[in-house]
Amino acid sequence: MKLSTIRLQNFRNIAEASLEFGRGRVFFVGANGQGKTNLLEAIGYVSALRAFRPGDNRALIRDGAGEAGIGYVLEHERTGRSEVIVRIRLRGKEATLDGEPVRRLADYLGRFPTVLFSSGDIQLIRGAPAGRRRFLDLHLAGCEPGYLEALQKYHRALEHRNRLLKEGGAGSALKAFEREMAPAAVRLIAARRQAMEKLGGLVEAFHGRISDGAETGTVAYRPDVEADSAEAFLALLAKNKMRDVQVGSTQRGPHRDDFAFRLGGKDAAIFASEGQQRALVLALRFGQLRDVRERSGVAPLVLADDVLGELDPVRRERFWAALEDDVQLFATGTTLPGNAGEGQWQVFRVEAGVFREA
Incomplete structure (x- = not known):
């Protein structure tokens, strides 16, 4: 897939812009705070009709404007x-x-996939499980038929169950929501397990290409519960009901799932250096890119937000070697990449939300 044209109006600090792309590698260069990431976010919006940074719609609309386009x-x-x-x-x-x-x-979802490489990806290792679940849910919602529907059903029923638990958890309504949760929970667990098994193999392969290969890097699914049938999940809810009533919320289930990054068999969050952690999250994104392409038959747009400058020269060369030639790449940075003078990049200079092709 290729993005040939993007037009923006009143998106974040960009009053108006119309850009045409004629090459496979596009670089937006400028000082911090000028709008490079805003443009990248606008490109990524096509994938799931949502921004990759947190915030409500107000943050996406330029000050003084009623809407963004x-x-x-x-x-x-x-x-x-x-x-x-x-x-x-x-x-x-x-x-x-x-x-x-x-x-x-x-x-x-899934029609126009994008994959984001961001300097903030290191929080997938260092941060809370909620961030890792969000990564996995967004990935599967875009490439696993029925996953989004199961996720929405589970969380709607979970919210209702938690409300009833705060009221004492009595009555038939609680069981009705549990019966709605159970098949959705089983679907989520099975889809996540299958996806993480595949991603684990891809991460291991790409990590070997990005790093020096001295240690094996991978990811592993950590389900909060094991349930291969709706009946098994309902039995687990019944077993934990007394404690759930005491605390007023559902304590076990896929809403508490996690996955771990491993390096040389050890927890990368504890034992890996910053450079090793960055290599692992790069490998995860490359694995995501390959998985999306194999599932959909579509080459995602690749967005690299200020990550190239953080890589040492060796890892930067390995990044280029791992990136497939036919994917379209949009990258940002405060300085041009080392090979920008060789005609490999279409370059736009960015200042105060204005984009000028170099």
Whole structure:
């Protein structure tokens, strides 16, 4: 897949911009705070109609404007030329695909995949389990049919169950929500397990290419519960009900799942250096890129937000070697990459939300 044109209006600090891309590698260069990441975020918005940084719609709309707009023209492996238009308002958003309204996110997800390499990815190792679950849920929502629906059903029922637990957990309503949770929970656990097994192998392979190969790096799924049937999950809820009532919330289930990064068989969050941790998260993103492509048959757009400058020269060369030649890459940085003068990059200089092709 290739992005040939993007147009923006009142998106973050970008009043108006229209950019056309003619090469496979595009670099946005400028000082910090000028709008490089904002443009990258706008490109990534096409994937799931959401920003990759936290915040509500107000943060996406330029100060003083009532709404923001983004238009995309993409060349797609399966559908040919596609046009997506998104309007973001304070109280919601709307999108059209080739002139037709996008009515259900589940029908749209996965059509235009993107993979983000970010300096903040190191928090996938250092941060809380919620961040790792979010990574896995976003990945599977875009490439596993039915996953988003199961995730939404589980969390809706979980919210209702928790509310009833705070009220004492009595009555038939609690069991009704548990029966809704159970099949969704089993679906989530099975999908996550299968995905992490595949990602574990991909991470190991890519880590060997990025690092010096002295130690094996991988990821491993850590489910909070084991349940291969709805009946087994319901039995687990019944077993833990007394404690759940005492604390007023559901203490066990896939909403507490996690996965671990391992280096040489040890927990990378504890034993790996910063350089080793960065190599591991790079390997995870490369694994995600390969998994999405194999599942969908579509080459995702690759977004690299200020990560190239953080890599030492050896790892930077290994990054290029691991990146497939036919994927379109959009990267940002405060200085140009070392090979920018060789004609490999289409370069845009960024200042105060204005983009000028160099």
